[in-house]
Amino acid sequence: MHVHLLQHGPDHEPARLTDWLTSMGHSYTVFHLYNGELTPPAGDSDALIVLDGPDDFVQAPPAWYKAESKLINRYLDGQKPLLGIGLGALWIADALGSVVAPGTYPETGWHTVRLAPDSPFDLPEAFDAFMWHRYVFSLPDEALPGGGSDAAPLQGFSWDDGRVVGLLYHLEVTPQSIEPLFTHHALNAERRDFMQLEADIRQHPRRFDQLAALLDRLMSQWLRPASP
Secondary structure: OEEEEEEOOOOOOOOHHHHHHHHOOOEEEEEEHHHOOOOOOHHHOOEEEEOOOOOHHHHOOOOOHHHHHHHHHHHHHOOOOEEEEOHHHHHHHHHOOOOEEEEEEEEEEEEEEEOOOOOOOOOOOEEEEEEEEEEEEOOOOOEEEOOEOOOOOOOEEEEOOOOEEEEOOEOOOOOOOOHHHHHHOOOOOOOOOEEOOHHHHHOOOHHHHHHHHHHHHHHHHHHHHHOO
């Protein structure tokens, strides 16, 4: 399979996603939309991943978002797998008619996700994932919830029998990929109940290795129906 990935800023890279795609025999192309690259045609790939991006883009989307929005809707109307992470999940939820708004409690660092009873995700009933967001979404119509955390009861969703997946939390990050967040994307919020300090986030580096197995389970489930 050939997968397209849409990147929205230099500090929000695919991280472990491209390694996973390569290891599974898939090819991929990363489109750096923030750097002037055009949004690809929908017919040029077998699946689409919409990556995270700056929170500011939720309220003030960049000029190129118009073309990206059309592409997202093309995938929603089609039959190919579509995955959104962070900002990508927010934009997919918005395209499905969900309410996207600031959450009561912004989240940074490591937090426990508990699967919803009817979640279709092939993941443990509870697991730690990496968070860096202050916006949340409501559950799209005809979607199944993917579970939630103490700060955000809805951390993900699955739509159209699992063909479309949106995740607020991150399984793809590495110690290297999160470093720019500390420097350039600190979340400013009055409520800091679920915002960890840098030292606490870095305290247990093995957590990043544990994410790799979770990412493998999720990605395999997401792409399995479309694989030849």
